[in-house]
Amino acid sequence: MTRHFFLLFALLAACAMGQNRVYELRTYHCYPGKLEALKARFRDHTIEIFKRHGIESIGYWTPQDPETSKNTLTYLIVHPSRADADKNWADFRNDPEWKKVSADSEKDGKIVIKVDSVFLDPTDFSPLK
DSSP: OHHHHHHHHHHHHHHHHHOOOEEEEEEEEOOOOOOHHHHHHIIIIIIIHHHHHTEEEEEEEOSTTTGGTTTTEEEEEESSSHHHHHHHHHHHHHHHHHHHHHHHHHHSSSEEEEEEEEEEETTTTTTOO
């Protein structure tokens, strides 16, 4: 229950900061045995690089389902607008530190099979407007 409360609080706080912001829900599907490498990359590097490029992290989760929890990371981020999201991702992908971190983390093979991304707008009845 505490985890859900924290998520709700984080979302409410994020929404209160700006009504025109766009949320992006991303799910990473990893190769077998690579989830810990992905989590380390986010924990040790990616989140800080995100900040430099206007990508605000809301939260990171792994599924409770025993099978998908072995290879799946889902997270929610927010951008000032959809146009900013496109620019933020382009800037992030071209960041020299990110290129190095990505290459270093994949020296023993690729980590991610695929990424699902969904951009979200709060509904008119959402408490997260």
